Amino acid sequence: xxxxQDFFSLFSLPIAFSIDRRSLDExxxxxxxxxxxDRFANAGDQERRMAMQQAAQINEGYRVLKDPLxxxxxxxxxxxxDLNDEQKTHQDPEFLMQQMExxxxxxxxxxxxxxxxxxxxLIADFDEQNNALTESLASALGSGDMDKAYLYLxxxxxxxxxxxxxxxxxxxxEDY
Amino acid sequence: xALLQISEPGQSTAPHQHRLAADIDLxxxxxxxxxxxxxxxxxLVDPQGHHRLPSIVRYLPDGSVHVGHQARQxxxxxxxxxxxxVKRFMGRGVADVKSLGDKLPYEFVNADxxxxxxxxxxxxxxxxxxxxxxLKVLRDRAEQALGGDLxxxxxxxxxxxxxxxxxxxxxxxxxxxxxxxRLLNEPTAAAVAYGLDxxxxxxxxxxxxxxxxxxxxxxxxxKGVFEVLATAGDTALGGDDMDRAIATWIMQQAGIGDDADHxxxxxxxxxxxxxxxALTESEVAPLKVELMDGSHWEGELNKAQxxxxxxxxxxxxxxxxxxxxxxxxxxxxxVAEIVMVGGSTRVPRVRxxxxxxxxxxxxxxxxxxxxxxxxxxxxxxILAGNKPEDELLLLDVIPLSLGIExxxxxxxxxxxxxxxxxxxxxxxxxxxKDGQTAMALHVCQGERELVSDCRSLAKFxxxxxxxMVAGAARIRVTYQVDADGLLSVTAQEQTSGVxxxxxxxxxxxxTDTEIEGMLKASMDNARxxxxxxxxxxxxxxxxxxxxxxxxALSADGEAYLSAEERSRIDMEAQALKAARDGSDAKTxxxxxxxxxxxxxxxxxxRMDSSIRKAMSGHKIEEFE
Numbered sequence: 001x002x003x004x005q006d007f008f009s010l011f012s013l014p015i016a017f018s019i020d021r022r023s024l025d026e027x028x029x030x031x032x033x034x035x036x037x038d039r040f041a042n043a044g045d046q047e048r049r050m051a052m053q054q055a056a057q058i059n060e061g062y063r064v065l066k067d068p069l070x071x072x073x074x075x076x077x078x079x080x081x082d083l084n085d086e087q088k089t090h091q092d093p094e095f096l097m098q099q100m101e102x103x104x105x106x107x108x109x110x111x112x113x114x115x116x117x118x119x120x121x122l123i124a125d126f127d128e129q130n131n132a133l134t135e136s137l138a139s140a141l142g143s144g145d146m147d148k149a150y151l152y153l154x155x156x157x158x159x160x161x162x163x164x165x166x167x168x169x170x171x172x173x174e175d176y
Numbered sequence: 177x178a179l180l181q182i183s184e185p186g187q188s189t190a191p192h193q194h195r196l197a198a199d200i201d202l203x204x205x206x207x208x209x210x211x212x213x214x215x216x217x218x219x220l221v222d223p224q225g226h227h228r229l230p231s232i233v234r235y236l237p238d239g240s241v242h243v244g245h246q247a248r249q250x251x252x253x254x255x256x257x258x259x260x261x262v263k264r265f266m267g268r269g270v271a272d273v274k275s276l277g278d279k280l281p282y283e284f285v286n287a288d289x290x291x292x293x294x295x296x297x298x299x300x301x302x303x304x305x306x307x308x309x310x311l312k313v314l315r316d317r318a319e320q321a322l323g324g325d326l327x328x329x330x331x332x333x334x335x336x337x338x339x340x341x342x343x344x345x346x347x348x349x350x351x352x353x354x355x356x357x358r359l360l361n362e363p364t365a366a367a368v369a370y371g372l373d374x375x376x377x378x379x380x381x382x383x384x385x386x387x388x389x390x391x392x393x394x395x396x397x398x399k400g401v402f403e404v405l406a407t408a409g410d411t412a413l414g415g416d417d418m419d420r421a422i423a424t425w426i427m428q429q430a431g432i433g434d435d436a437d438h439x440x441x442x443x444x445x446x447x448x449x450x451x452x453x454a455l456t457e458s459e460v461a462p463l464k465v466e467l468m469d470g471s472h473w474e475g476e477l478n479k480a481q482x483x484x485x486x487x488x489x490x491x492x493x494x495x496x497x498x499x500x501x502x503x504x505x506x507x508x509x510x511v512a513e514i515v516m517v518g519g520s521t522r523v524p525r526v527r528x529x530x531x532x533x534x535x536x537x538x539x540x541x542x543x544x545x546x547x548x549x550x551x552x553x554x555x556x557x558i559l560a561g562n563k564p565e566d567e568l569l570l571l572d573v574i575p576l577s578l579g580i581e582x583x584x585x586x587x588x589x590x591x592x593x594x595x596x597x598x599x600x601x602x603x604x605x606x607x608x609k610d611g612q613t614a615m616a617l618h619v620c621q622g623e624r625e626l627v628s629d630c631r632s633l634a635k636f637x638x639x640x641x642x643x644m645v646a647g648a649a650r651i652r653v654t655y656q657v658d659a660d661g662l663l664s665v666t667a668q669e670q671t672s673g674v675x676x677x678x679x680x681x682x683x684x685x686x687t688d689t690e691i692e693g694m695l696k697a698s699m700d701n702a703r704x705x706x707x708x709x710x711x712x713x714x715x716x717x718x719x720x721x722x723x724x725x726x727x728a729l730s731a732d733g734e735a736y737l738s739a740e741e742r743s744r745i746d747m748e749a750q751a752l753k754a755a756r757d758g759s760d761a762k763t764x765x766x767x768x769x770x771x772x773x774x775x776x777x778x779x780x781x782r783m784d785s786s787i788r789k790a791m792s793g794h795k796i797e798e799f800e
Contacts, residue, residue, distance in 0.1 A: 012791050027791070029401045033569055034790040035783065037598060037659040041328070041357050041559040042195075044721040046772040047779050052658055054783060056600040063595070167502055174498055 006078060007061035017075060017141045019065060028062045068134050069156045072141065072149065081146050095155055102126070102162060109169060116173050123166050130159040195327040197357065197560030198318040199365075199552035200311060202331060202345065204263040204414060205387030205519065207231045208546065209314040210553035211322060212562070217369070217553040219546055220321045228545065229317075233309045234258040235296035243313045252446070255281040255438040257296045261416060262310075264388045265292070265303040266348075267340030269684045281438035290684050291344070304348045304686060305694060311352035328357035330556035332548050334389040335361035336409030336575045338621050339633050339663045340684045346662070347686055351694055353709075355716070357559040359660040362386075362548045363393035364404060364570050366517040369542055369551030371397050378512035379405075381500075383530055383538065384548075385493060386518035388414040392497050394504040394511075400567035406503035406594045407575045408496035413489065415452075415520035421485045422448035422477065430465060430473040440468055451477045456522055483525055490529045497533060503594050514538035519545050571596055578655055578663060581618035581627045583608065590655045593623065597661055602654040604670070611643040615651060619665055632683040633663065642672045707761070714764040718756040721768050725749060725775060728782060736781045741774075748774040 008015045011027040033039070035054040040047050064070040073083060105122055112118040133156050140149040198211040198220075206228040210219045219227045226245065234247040235257045242250060251258040259282060265273050270284055270292040283295040293300040311331075318326055331354075333345050342359055349356045363382035370380070377397050384391040391409035395402050423444040426432070432440065447465050454461035455477070463475045501508060516538045520526060531537050542550065558566050573596050579589040582605070590603050607615065615638045622630030641649050650670040657663050668674065686694075725745070733742060748771045755767040 010791065025398075029398065029403075029569075030790045031787065032571060033401070033567070034786045036569055036571070038358065038559060038569065042561045042720060043724040044768070044772060045717075046776065047724065047783075050779060050783055052598045052656075053600065054787065055659075056598045056656070059596045059599055060601075171495070171499060171502070174495070 007065055007074065010058065010061050011065060013065070015075070015078065017068075017072060017138045019071070021066070024062070024065055028058065031058045068137070069153065069160060072137050072153050072156070075141055076146060076149060076153070079146065081150065083150070092151060092154060095158075099158060106162065106166060106169070116170075119166065119170060119173065123163070123170070126159055126163055126166065130156060130163070133159065194562055195560040196319075196322045196324050197327055197329065197556040197562070198322070199330045199332065199360075199549055199556045200314050200349075200354075201362070201365075201549040201552065202263065202307060202310065202333075202348075203231055203386060204261050204389060204416070205231060206545065207310050207314060208549040209318045210546075210549035211318060212553050212557035217550040217557075219549050219553075220317055222317060229310065229313060230260070231262065231310055232258060232260040233262070233306050235298040235301070237297045239298045241298075241309050243309055252439060252442050255442050256283065257298070259294055259296075259301075259306050261388055262303050262306045264412065264416075265294075266307065267291070267338065267342070267344040267684050268303075272684075281441065291686060302686065302694075304344050305351060307345070307348035308351035311348055311354060315352055315354055326354065327560050328355040328556070330358050330360050330365075330552045330559065331356055332360050332362045332365050332552045334384070334386070334409065334411060335363050335391045335393050335404075335407040335572075336389065336411050337661075338411075338576055338631050339578070339661070340621075340631065341411065342661050343685050346660070356660070357556060359662070360552050360555055360570070361391075361393065361404070361407070361572055361661075363391050363407065363515075363517065364395070364402060364572055365549075365551035365555065366515055366547045367393070367395050367397070367402055367551065368554055368568070368570070369547045370513070370515050370539060371402060376512065379504075379506060379510055380513045380515060381497070381511050381534065382515045382517055383493070383497070383521065384409075384517035385520040385526060386414050387520065388412070388416050390414060390493050390496065392493070392500045394500050394506065401569045401571065403571045403596075404573045404594075405506070406500040407573055408500040408503070409575070410492065410496060413492055414518075415449075415523075417489050418452055418486050418520065418523070419445050419448040421489065422451055422482070425477070425481070425485055426463060426465060426473075426475070429475055430467070432465075432467065432473075437468065452482070452523065455479055455482050456524060486523070486525060487529075490526055494529070494533055508534050511536070515547070516540050517544050517547050572659070572661065573597060574599070574657055574661055576621045576631075577623055578633075578657070579620050579622075579630070580605075580653060581620060585627045587620055587622065587625055587627050587630050590653070591657065595657075597657045598659050600654060600656040602652050605651045605653060606647045607641065607644065607649045607651075608646055610646050612646070612649070613641045613643055614639045615641065615667075617653065617665070617667060619663070634665070634683055634685075636665070636667075638667045638669070640674050641669050642674065644671070710761040711759060711764075714761040714768070715756055718752055718764050718768055721771055722749060722752060722756070725771065728775075728778070732778075732782050732785075736778055736785070741778065745771070745774045745778065 006015065011024050013019055013024060032055060035051050035058060037048055037051045037055060040051040064074050076083060109115050109119045109122065133152050137149055137152040140152060198209055201208040208219050208228060210217055221227055229244040230248040232244065232247040232251060234242040234250050234254060247258055251260065269290055270286055273284055273292055284292040285295050285300055287293045287302065291302050293302050315326065331345060331349055333342055346356055346359060363384050366382050366384065367380055377399065380395050380397060382393045389411050390413045391407065393407040394405045396405055426444055426448060443466055447463055451461035451463055460476050460478045463477060465473050467473055511534055514530060514534050514536060516527065521544045527538060555570065557563060558568055573594045574591060575593060577589045577593045578591040579587045582588045591599055591601050616635065617638060618627065618635050619633045620627050620630040621633055624630050638651060651667055652670050653665065653667045655663060655665055752767040752771050755763045
């Protein structure tokens with residue numbers, strides 16, 4: 001790697017949870033225009049390899065920054081917060097109950113009288129709850145309360161998985 | 177003695193010589209070669225004026241081959257030695273090939289490498305070798321039309337091709353003596369052809385139904401950048417399946433039993449295909465099929481019956497459409513345009529159902545058989561360096577998740593599908609037993625949870641792990657996917673730093689040794705041999721390296737190099753020039769490496785500087 005720096009600086013953004021998405025997109029395209037391996041199709045092997053590594057790094061940065069969940073985790077990591085500390089997981093009894101209820105609701109979709117309508121309502125509800133969590137995460141990160149931010153990230157992680165399951169179910173319902 | 181070059185009157189003598197580049201669209205049914213001439217992308221014709229080359233290869237007893245139209249005409253007489261739709265077998269195992277269609281006339285034999293071979297009168301050939309015969313014909317056509325050796329080619333592949341299928345395609349190009357500038361996804365190429373035409377920004381969907389494969393891609397266009405958001409498809413679904421459905425229907429109608437021989441089946445498929453094409457224009461297609469006893473059966477197929485036969489197949493294409501939209505996070509009404517690609521989109525019923533699904537009429541202005549080749553030729557021209565200022569950039573994705581087998585036969589995803597490439601990602605694993613010194617790694621591709629439901633790409637072993645208690649070793653496995661969508665895997669034990677002794681055995685691919693062997697076998701010893709070929713390859717690489725270095729030095733040599741560094745680079749470059757005109761491939765290779773080593777910091781500084789320029793040079797206002 002030649003340019004060693006955090007993803008925010010790579011895209012000329014301030015290190016903060018809230019980002020200017022349009023600016024991120026524009027910088028991403030400008031950077032890829034510069035380093036994408038296609039720009040080095042006639043270069044020597046060494047330069048092509050280097051271009052590929054740079055382009056991969058820029059793709060990774062873009063992926064992390066455009067996703068609130070990945071971005072939140074990355075911000076904690078940047079501040080030296082250990083995301084893999086097992087002590088910190090499973091400390092959310094309040095949310096555990098809610099998780100079970102949400103899962104049950106998803107499982108009952110198939111037996112509903114209007115499965116698709118039921119599922120769409122659930123997906124909208126998941127989205128809403130996830131958006132609320134994203135806002136809470138933003139304010140926790142803003143006030144420097146990293147433990148709280150971590151808690152919200154864990155909950156968002158759960159909603160991410162739930163949304164994936166809902167999508168799979170949606171695909172199943174559509175195809176049959 | 178070296179002769180001085182004199183350019184043709186009217187042609188530029190600019191420092192950048194026009195490089196000969198072409199695109200090859202290696203299709204299931206037909207293949208094409210295209211290039212940019214006088215600024216316009218055109219497909220090239222054979223001496224008889226045909227654009228399309230049927231992707232059919234016939235092997236003759238003396239070892240020679242007939243490719244294209246002639247092979248197609250001979251297919252009915254010699255079905256066992258005439259291979260068509262070989263693209264469907266690329267990167268596949270014997271079991272997959274069998275599941276494609278139970279009525280294939282060829283005899284498949286198991287080979288050591290896991291990639292099946294087809295038995296012919298001239299010997300056994302892998303699908304890679306069969307494909308390379310098609311590529312050679314198209315290479316010759318391009319070189320004749322352009323009047324010189326090709327610098328490089330772009331080869332288009334279905335976006336949904338997995339790693340093994342891509343690798344097999346690249347291997348076929350290597351066998352045909354082609355330098356691959358890029359494996360380009362077919363829908364992306366089609367988007368380029370339309371995108372440049374329409375000059376519009378927004379989301380476009382490319383619906384590509386070919387002879388044997390179906391692809392759908394969702395792209396966002398923004399000022400020359402084509403960003404693929406999601407892709408989905410089915411590598412075993414296409415127009416051939418429509419023909420097969422019709423042929424099966426004819427068999428029922430005509431009372432032809434399952435014991436029909438290969439010739440009979442060929443005739444049926446032919447009749448089915450003609451009926452399908454006839455129904456584009458008319459309401460009823462007459463049918464006439466010769467039976468085994470020499471008598472004829474006559475009948476007809478009307479539109480309603482035809483729709484009944486093909487509707488289930490068309491429905492099968494809509495489910496990937498839904499998935500691609502979902503993965504892209506978009507709804508059907510957010511799509512600005514639908515682009516139709518592939519011969520099978522000529523079927524009016526396909527267009528109808530697609531229009532119904534996206535609630536918008538699809539674009540069909542460009543010939544659906546040529547649109548991929550035209551877009552890819554534009555990209556080949558740019559990649560060859562003929563348009564240094566062009567802003568076109570294609571950002572593609574991997575179509576299927578890449579992962580690794582973990583305990584219990586489970587697939588652990590390392591790079592999820594629809595991740596933009598190039599990409600590099602690493603994950604750590606640990607040992608299961610005390611004192612474990614080796615680890616078997618199984619690389620897979622697919623979306624399912626069980627490894628047995630995914631495609632096996634390769635297996636390799638990591639040896640020399642220092643003995644430790646179970647769970648103490650930290651093995652970091654890194655997956656890297658390049659811009660062609662090809663994967664390479666490395667593994668390293670972190671606590672000791674032991675780099676893996678990796679032996680990769682491709683599950684359905686060819687090893688380097690096998691390819692070398694095939695190259696050797698295909699050589700005509702009188703005029704060509706392995707040594708000469710290696711030498712030529714290294715000379716081309718040397719020229720590329722020197723040319724790139726010269727350009728870099730004249731642009732930035734002053735700014736980024738001290739006098740000492742500069743003289744060291746110049747010295748190694750001189751040495752490479754001398755080696756390049758010698759006759760030893762190995763010496764040239766070493767000289768290239770020496771130049772790379774001497775210029776490593778220079779290359780890095782230049783890249784660094786251009787990144788910094790890209791970071792700071794654009795203020796937001798400029799983008800508006």
